[in-house]
Amino acid sequence: MFNFDFYNPTKIFFGKNRLDVIDKQVPANAIVLITYGGGSAKRNGLIDKVKANLGKRKVYEFGGIEPNPHYETLIKAAEIVNKKNITFMLAVGGGSVIDGTKFISLASHCKGDSRDLLKYGFRLITSEMAGEVVPFGVVLTLPATGSEMNNGAVISDGHGKFPVMSDLAFPEFSILDPTLTFTLPKIQVANGVVDAFVHTGEQYITYPADAKVQDRMAEGILQTLIEIGPISVAEPENYDARANHVWSATMALNGIIAVGVPQDWATHMIGHELTALLGIDHGQTLAIVYPALLEVRREQKRAKLLQYAERVWNITKGTEDEKIDMAIRKTREFFESLGVKTHLSQYGVTADKIPVVIEQLRDHGMTALSETHDITLDVSRKILEKAM
Ligand code: NZQ
Ligand code: ZN
Numbered sequence: 001m002f003n004f005d006f007y008n009p010t011k012i013f014f015g016k017n018r019l020d021v022i023d024k025q026v027p028a029n030a031i032v033l034i035t036y037g038g039g040s041a042k043r044n045g046l047i048d049k050v051k052a053n054l055g056k057r058k059v060y061e062f063g064g065i066e067p068n069p070h071y072e073t074l075i076k077a078a079e080i081v082n083k084k085n086i087t088f089m090l091a092v093g094g095g096s097v098i099d100g101t102k103f104i105s106l107a108s109h110c111k112g113d114s115r116d117l118l119k120y121g122f123r124l125i126t127s128e129m130a131g132e133v134v135p136f137g138v139v140l141t142l143p144a145t146g147s148e149m150n151n152g153a154v155i156s157d158g159h160g161k162f163p164v165m166s167d168l169a170f171p172e173f174s175i176l177d178p179t180l181t182f183t184l185p186k187i188q189v190a191n192g193v194v195d196a197f198v199h200t201g202e203q204y205i206t207y208p209a210d211a212k213v214q215d216r217m218a219e220g221i222l223q224t225l226i227e228i229g230p231i232s233v234a235e236p237e238n239y240d241a242r243a244n245h246v247w248s249a250t251m252a253l254n255g256i257i258a259v260g261v262p263q264d265w266a267t268h269m270i271g272h273e274l275t276a277l278l279g280i281d282h283g284q285t286l287a288i289v290y291p292a293l294l295e296v297r298r299e300q301k302r303a304k305l306l307q308y309a310e311r312v313w314n315i316t317k318g319t320e321d322e323k324i325d326m327a328i329r330k331t332r333e334f335f336e337s338l339g340v341k342t343h344l345s346q347y348g349v350t351a352d353k354i355p356v357v358i359e360q361l362r363d364h365g366m367t368a369l370s371e372t373h374d375i376t377l378d379v380s381r382k383i384l385e386k387a388m
Contacts (some may be wrong), residue, residue, distance in 0.1 A: 001211045001260035008255050010149045011173040014247070016239075018175045021329045022053040022090070025137055025173045030088035031058045033081060035101045037065050037093045041141060044183050050092055050139060053356070060084055068275055068282070069100035069158040071115060074107065081108040081134055089134055091171070094142030094188075099137075099153035102169040106130040114195025118155055118162040121365075125166035133166075139172040143181055144192030144198060144244040144283065148174040154272065160364055175329065176250065178242040186233055190244075191283025191337040193229035195224060196249035196285040197334075198267055205294065206262040206371040207302045215307070222312045224248050226334060234339050266369035267293050270380055273360045280347055287335040287342045292387035294328045294384040296379065300372060344388050354384045 013021045026032060026093055032054055034047060041047050042063060045232040065353035080086065081104060091101035107114035109131035117125060127133070140148045147153065148171060165227045181189075204218035224247050231241035251257070270293075271285030280288070298305060302324070309315040318326070332342050341347065358377050361367065369375035375383075 001209055002262075004259040006165060006255060007048055007147065007257050008170065010171050010248070012149065012176060013173060015243075016177060016179055017163050018177050019049055019053045019139070020359075021136070021152060021173070021175060022139075023055060023066065026057065026088050026090070027169045028057070028214075031085040031278065032060070033077070033084070033089045034061045034292050035065060035089055035091050035093070035097055035104065036061060036063045036075060037067070037097045039063065039347070041092045041335045043209065046180060047090060048143070050090060054090075060086065065097045065100040066095045068154070068156045069096045069103070069119065069162060071103075071155055071225065074100050074103045074155070077104045078108040078114065086134060089136035089221070090139065091136055092139045092141065094319070095145030095147045095154075098138055098140075098145070099155065099164075099309070100148040101136050102147070102153040102166075103155050103164055105134045106164065106166060106169060115157070117164055118157055121163055122165055124151075125164065125168065126327060127168060128168065130168060135172050138171045139244070140176050140246070141180050142173055142179075142184060142188055142192060143242070143249040144188075144195040146196070146250055148176065149250050150255040151255075152253075156276060159276050159360065160218055161276050170331050174250075176244045176246050178239055181242055181246065182237050184236070186236070186339065187281070189233045189236070190229075191281050192227055192249060193232060193245065193338055194283040194287045194335055196245075197225050197229075198253040199252040199310075200225075200257065201257075201269060201290065202264040203258050203261060205308050206264050207301070208303050208307075209261045211259075211261045214257050214259060214261050217251070219311050220259070221248050221252050222308075225311070227337055229334070231339055262371035264371045266375045266380075267371055269366045270357070270361065270383065273357050273366075274344075274366070277360060278347070278349060278353065278356060280349075282289055284340055284347070287340040288344055288347070289383060289385050290336070291328055291332040291384045294331065295372070295376075296383045298324055298328075300370075300374070321369045342387075344384070347376055351385070351388055354381060354388075357384060
């Protein structure tokens with residue numbers, strides 16, 4: 001196991017009817033900005049309920065944070081934060097609203113050009129770079145990204161999606177009420193299962209580091225998603241299935257299974273380019289890239305792929321290669337069974353787009369990806385060809 005530091009200050013309030021904690025968790029004298037997305041939270045009455053729980057506090061709203069939130073949108077909210085002297089924000093939504101709110105928090109009092117915050121990649125942004133941040137809480141409406149309990153955001157600008165990481169960007173608290181996710185369209189639920197699954201895989205199917213607790217927790221998350229994912233999609237109001245989906249997604253990317261182990265993230269970086277260029281949903285890009293990547297990287301990942309085959313899918317018969325083949329096939333079939341297609345061609349993408357994606361990866365410096373930094377542009381091209 002590698003040396004590690006672990007820090008996660010986000011308080012979690014899980015379960016039905018938890019909005020009442022807002023009154024205790026948000027400072028009594030706060031001037032609050034509620035942030036939300038394209039309107040689902042407004043239409044289903046959630047914003048009104050959140051406002052009711054804020055009581056007499058002065059409250060402003062900023063709606064219209066789009067999926068894959070854009071710098072240009074978020075910067076308008078940062079202006080409101082400054083104009084109205086906002087002291088606390090409440091993000092009501094999925095990964096895009098939460099990520100957007102993290103960026104608003106970092107950008108509002110940033111001394112230099114806030115666009116520079118997109119340049120640090122996986123380097124942690126400090127208060128010297130961001131200035132004073134605006135604390136915020138979360139009311140989660142979509143189980144997928146883990147953003148509700150981590151220090152990362154992904155922000156779109158032009159034809160790029162840029163990671164923004166900072167220990168100043170952890171939510172102060174997150175309310176995870178599975179019933180608030182009942183209104184999701186099926187495809188978003190399915191995307192969420194895939195996202196949590198691939199987050200876990202990116203931290204688990206790498207190379208052995210003898211991290212037994214992290215491995216078994218990862219295997220537990222994967223097996224839970226395999227068990228409850230299809231139910232979570234098929235039965236939108238099945239509370240138990242959705243509750244397990246929500247907590248799996250949070251646990252998949254809150255840092256706990258990441259400690260002391262190698263991490264891949266190549267599928268995410270290639271997937272981000274597919275979203276930025278072709279507008280494919282985040283979860284769908286992962287369903288396209290991941291099975292192809294596992295195939296292309298089967299030698300580098302051999303030991304962990306065998307462990308994955310045996311412990312997650314209970315594949316015990318056959319040669320090593322047969323076990324790996326079957327595990328990758330089952331992974332693809334699992335995504336497909338949720339209704340998420342796994343081939344680029346099924347999204348109407350033709351092979352002539354692959355060089356454009358490769359150019360984007362080059363422009364964004366994504367030339368040495370993976371846990372061993374040896375996914376070059378050539379390897380990315382092979383992965384995308386396999387994903388056709
Ligand atoms: O905008 P509204 O109208 O609310 O509709 C949203 C949106 O269209 C809808 N939705 C959300 N909750 C709903 C609902 N509709 C009905 N009922 C509800 N309860 O769902 C649509 C998608 O929402 P979005 O927030 O974009 O989805 P998701 O949570 O999958 O977030 C994706 C974003 O997170 C980033 C992705 O890159 C992408 O930008 N990621 C963030 C990560 C992180 N911060 O750690 C890690 C991830 O790997 C990921 O990259
Ligand atoms: Zn993801």
